[in-house]
Amino acid sequence: MKYDYLIVGSGLFGAVFAHEAASKGKKCLVIDKRNNIAGNIYTAEEHGINVHKYGAHIFHTSDRKVWDYVNEFAEFNNFINAPVAKYGDELYNLPFNMNTFSKMWGIQTPEEARKIIDEQKKDGFKENPENLEEQAISLVGKDIYEKLIKGYTQKQWGRKCTELPAFIIKRLPVRFTFDNNYFNDRYQGIPVGGYTKLVENMLKGIDVKLGVTYKDFIAGTDDTFDKVIYTGPVDEYFDFRLGTLEYRSLRFEEEYMPDCDNFQGNAAVNYTSADVPYTRIIEHKHFEFGKGDGTVITREYPSEWKPGDEPYYPVNNDRNNSLYEQYKALADEEKNVIFGGRLGVYKYFDMDKVIASALETAEKELA
Numbered sequence: 001m002k003y004d005y006l007i008v009g010s011g012l013f014g015a016v017f018a019h020e021a022a023s024k025g026k027k028c029l030v031i032d033k034r035n036n037i038a039g040n041i042y043t044a045e046e047h048g049i050n051v052h053k054y055g056a057h058i059f060h061t062s063d064r065k066v067w068d069y070v071n072e073f074a075e076f077n078n079f080i081n082a083p084v085a086k087y088g089d090e091l092y093n094l095p096f097n098m099n100t101f102s103k104m105w106g107i108q109t110p111e112e113a114r115k116i117i118d119e120q121k122k123d124g125f126k127e128n129p130e131n132l133e134e135q136a137i138s139l140v141g142k143d144i145y146e147k148l149i150k151g152y153t154q155k156q157w158g159r160k161c162t163e164l165p166a167f168i169i170k171r172l173p174v175r176f177t178f179d180n181n182y183f184n185d186r187y188q189g190i191p192v193g194g195y196t197k198l199v200e201n202m203l204k205g206i207d208v209k210l211g212v213t214y215k216d217f218i219a220g221t222d223d224t225f226d227k228v229i230y231t232g233p234v235d236e237y238f239d240f241r242l243g244t245l246e247y248r249s250l251r252f253e254e255e256y257m258p259d260c261d262n263f264q265g266n267a268a269v270n271y272t273s274a275d276v277p278y279t280r281i282i283e284h285k286h287f288e289f290g291k292g293d294g295t296v297i298t299r300e301y302p303s304e305w306k307p308g309d310e311p312y313y314p315v316n317n318d319r320n321n322s323l324y325e326q327y328k329a330l331a332d333e334e335k336n337v338i339f340g341g342r343l344g345v346y347k348y349f350d351m352d353k354v355i356a357s358a359l360e361t362a363e364k365e366l367a
Contacts (some may be wrong), residue, residue, distance in 0.1 A: 001207075004021065005026060005027075005029070005224070005226065005227050006029050007030045008228060008232055009232055011039025013200075013229075013340045014030060014229060014232050014356045015038070015202040019202040022206050035215075036196070038198065038199040041196075042195065050193065050287070055252070059187075059189060059351050060183040060187065066352045076192065077190050079189050084268070085271075086269055087148060087272045095174070096174045098178045113176060116231040117140060120137070127275070131162050131165065132165065134166065135169055135170065136150075136172070139169070152271070157248060157302070158303075165317060190288060216322065229338050230336075230338065231339075231343060232341055235327055240307075245315075245319050246301055248312055249302070249303045250300055252301075258293070258294040262283075266283065279302055280300050281299050282298045308351035313348055314342070327346075338361060340358060
């Protein structure tokens, strides 16, 4: 077969580009190393529950163009992300808001909360925080940092907060209202029927081959392609010739409870103390308001990444950013390859930003 585009990866970037190219009459082939489409947003129906197999994904955006776009492929419910944090036997609402402050200090008014936070910030406040610990204390004071940020963050990144860059939590939501909605975005929800269905609709009529890596596929095919859209790890594409970019990985421990209708009462509960090995428990049925038989929960365990593991979060420190720039220079020389998505450009994206990036790439490429 002769294709206009080989699209490596069936996650959001690849699926959006494939749909846009196909709508312009281009012939596309999508391949994926996994045996399923949809990348990390893959959902599978189990016991009448749409299970987020690679971690919880809540779609949110303030970009009306992106919101209208995803609604072409799926109907979205009105799920609002309002996670709960568990520290020992204490439960707190997230993001940090008046419900959190009231539970933490037994206060009732924003004035009281501000006074406590300002007092706690005095000793640790830095005009230009140099690490995550300084940034957190400068934002919310020591109590919230110690109970709700420190242990969770160190588990997530496998490093002390004093060794992590401040920018990781620069956009930390802090509200002096009784508002548990984690996101500030105007639009939010979960696709009815799960994310896999959304991606299936994007890829309708497009050739897809699963369970094959890019290198193995290229080595074993007689098909030809004018261009490649590559959403895998950029360093892997170049056979790690300059060194290996670092990531954080995740391990998921799923459990079905046939005799339990409601395990924790919320879609996401974060475990913020360092002595609990997982960072959160997801109860999937709550993303769709309790539908399903029994319940399915997933514990998320952050882990160090090594080649062969699934890469989730780029470690954007100075060493890795510098190495990525060297790989980007190589990528820019590949005239018939376009690199995109989280792994292709070594950057963490929210889902709406991935879609916006794919649409922008398609618009330039297909003009």
